[in-house]
Amino acid sequence: xxxxxxxxxxxxxxxxxxxxxxxxxxxxxxxxxxxxxxxxxxxxxxxxxxxxxxxxxxxxxxxxxxxxxxxxxxxxxxxxxxxxxxxxxxxxxxxxxxxxxxxxxxxxxxxxxxxxxxxxxxxxxxxxxxxxxxxxxxxxxxxxxxxxxxxxxxxxxxxxxxxxxxxxxxxxxxxxxxxxxxxxxxxxxxxxxxxxxxxxxxxxxxxxxxxxxxxxxxxxxxxxxxxxxxxxxxxxxxxxxxxxxxxxxxxxxxxxxxxxxxxxxxxxxxxxxxxxxxxxxxxxxxxxxxxxxxxxxxxxxxxxxxxxxxxxxxxxxxxxxxxxxxxxxxxxxxxxxxxxxxxxxxxxxxxxxxxxxxxxxxxxxxxxxxxx
Ligand SMILES: *Cc1c(COP(=O)(O)O)cnc(C)c1O
Numbered sequence: 001x002x003x004x005x006x007x008x009x010x011x012x013x014x015x016x017x018x019x020x021x022x023x024x025x026x027x028x029x030x031x032x033x034x035x036x037x038x039x040x041x042x043x044x045x046x047x048x049x050x051x052x053x054x055x056x057x058x059x060x061x062x063x064x065x066x067x068x069x070x071x072x073x074x075x076x077x078x079x080x081x082x083x084x085x086x087x088x089x090x091x092x093x094x095x096x097x098x099x100x101x102x103x104x105x106x107x108x109x110x111x112x113x114x115x116x117x118x119x120x121x122x123x124x125x126x127x128x129x130x131x132x133x134x135x136x137x138x139x140x141x142x143x144x145x146x147x148x149x150x151x152x153x154x155x156x157x158x159x160x161x162x163x164x165x166x167x168x169x170x171x172x173x174x175x176x177x178x179x180x181x182x183x184x185x186x187x188x189x190x191x192x193x194x195x196x197x198x199x200x201x202x203x204x205x206x207x208x209x210x211x212x213x214x215x216x217x218x219x220x221x222x223x224x225x226x227x228x229x230x231x232x233x234x235x236x237x238x239x240x241x242x243x244x245x246x247x248x249x250x251x252x253x254x255x256x257x258x259x260x261x262x263x264x265x266x267x268x269x270x271x272x273x274x275x276x277x278x279x280x281x282x283x284x285x286x287x288x289x290x291x292x293x294x295x296x297x298x299x300x301x302x303x304x305x306x307x308x309x310x311x312x313x314x315x316x317x318x319x320x321x322x323x324x325x326x327x328x329x330x331x332x333x334x335x336x337x338x339x340x341x342x343x344x345x346x347x348x349x350x351x352x353x354x355x356x357x358x359x360x361x362x363x364x365x366x367x368x369x370x371x372x
Contacts (some may be wrong), residue, residue, distance in 0.1 A: 005344035007334045008322035009153055009297060010176070012189040018249045036245050041224040041238050049245050050234065056251035060259055061178075063185050063208060070207040071234040076101075076175045076194035078224075079205060080108035083171060083190065084357060086226045087116040087213060088144035096163070097122035098131060099152035100328060101173060106223040120146060127329075130289040136161040139218040145169045145189055151177030153197070154326040156299040156333065157292045162187055178206070179254060180338060189213050197296075198338050200247035203240040209307075221305070254338065262339050262348055270336045270345045271295035283307075283356040287331075301331035308332065311355055314318045318351055320344075342359040 006013040029036040032045055039046045054069045055130045063069060072078070084093055088109070097119050109117045118140070122134035139146065146165045151158045153176040162170065169189025178193040185191065189212060195204035207226070215227045222228045228236055257263060275293060278284045284300045286293065302308050308331050312324045315332075327330040334348065 002319055003347075004319050004321055005341070005347065006321045007336075007340070007344075007348075009197070009326070009335040009339060010194070011202045012198075012335060012337045013339045014201070014246070015253045018246065018253050018339075020063075021249055022246065037242050039241065041235060041241050046241055046245075049241075050239070050246050051222055053244050053248035053251060056248065056255060057206070060251060060254060061183070061185055061300060065183060066211045068207075068209050068211065068214065068226075068230045070209065070229050071239055071247075072205045072207055073203065073240055075205055076192060077108075078103045079102065079173070079192040079207065080114065082224050082226070083145075083192070084112045084115045084117075085148070085152075085220055086108040086223055087169075087171075087190070088112070090114050091144040092116040092118060092140055092142070093144045094118050094120040094139065094146040094168070096120050096132065096134065096148045097124055098149050098154040098157060099123075099128040100152060100326075101175070102147075102149045105147060105149070105173060115144075118143075119352045123157075127287070128152065128157065129287050129292075131157050131159050131292045132233045134298055136164040136166060139165055139168055141166050143168050145171040147171045147173070149173045150183075151175075151294050151296055153182075153297050154329060154333075156286075156288050158294040158296070160291060169210070176335075176337075177294070179260055179263070180296055182260050183225070195243060195247055197335075201243050201252050204243035204247055206247075217251060229343070242259050247268075250339075265344065267295050267336065267338065270340065270342050273345050273349060274298050274334060274336070275343065277352060281352065281356055283359065284352060296337060297333055297335050299325055299329060299333040301325075305330065307359060310359070314355060315348075315351060320348055320351065323348075356367060 026035055029045060057069055093109055093115055097103060097106060104116060109115055121134050123130050123132045146168055148174045148366040170187060171190040172188055174191050174196045175193040179198045190208050191208040193206050195206060196202040199206060209226060214230050254263060278286050278300045283302050286300050315323050323332050323334060
């Protein structure tokens with residue numbers, strides 16, 4: 001089999017040792033005589049899996065005792081509704097609009113009755129190529145929360161400093177950079193993330209929520225109610241058992257590597273190598289403001305649609321999968337999540353050099369996405 005590097009933005013590459021472990025254990029989980037796929041979610045085997053997954057996540061992120069960890073379904077997208085439904089009834093909820101996912105979070109919150117949604121800041125004026133500054137004085141201290149998207153998966157931006165929100169809880173969609181670099185959980189009221197980028201396979205959503213933010217309403221459907229999910233330790237109904245099992249293995253893998261500080265170093269190195277190659281190139285360019293560049297999702301363009309298309313085609317033929325940029329922004333995007341091997345970055349840079357030599361051409365001075 002030829003070597004494939006998978007730059008997918010999600011579902012994304014998983015650590016190879018984890019996949020090997022899954023294969024090894026698949027038919028007979030710990031001498032149970034059953035596959036992990038077949039275990040009851042009430043069995044001691046699965047109880048051990050889910051409690052280990054929670055324990056590992058708590059250790060890796062240093063999650064304090066007064067926060068609950070929930071393993072839910074419905075993706076990060078369901079959190080766009082669950083969050084305002086549980087936390088913001090008859091209140092104001094602030095959102096920072098930094099890209100496609102923020103926009104979806106805002107539009108879903110607006111559908112929840114009796115929630116007053118306000119956009120606190122936006123970078124839409126410059127095609128989401130930067131993170132806007134927030135003036136804390138403009139935040140009504142009675143608001144339910146301030147919602148941010150820590151890493152903008154499609155646009156390729158990240159918050160380097162968290163906004164100051166006073167006593168208003170900061171809520172974060174951390175889907176595409178959870179566990180990529182340390183975050184102080186105490187600075188947040190709620191953190192949520194779809195698992196399929198840095199935690200495991202699709203089908204699982206992790207929610208980390210401070211105790212005092214649970215139980216704000218008694219009229220919510222059971223499945224959408226944080227209180228019911230927390231009281232039942234994520235076992236109110238059948239949870240996505242296989243996804244939780246895989247997440248547990250990924251978390252163990254990350255701990256063995258040295259945890260979040262260790263993977264952060266590696267992530268920064270991978271990103272730095274690629275950004276340097278882009279910035280030094282005469283063909284490729286990054287549309288993102290330098291201070292706000294993501295280390296997880298790195299979009300780049302040539303400024304010429306046909307050349308981008310040619311690059312994507314030749315890259316795929318050479319074994320670089322899923323490099324095509326999101327359909328809304330075009331160009332290319334390399335997602336370098338925790339499990340993405342550094343060899344893939346070196347090989348991609350080599351490939352970019354060769355392509356540039358063959359194509360010739362100069363980058364345009366026009367720094368913005370090609371189709372805007
Ligand atoms: C992928 C992603 C989502 C959507 O996640 P689903 O699990 O598909 O609902 C939301 N927000 C961000 C930042 C993402 O990267």
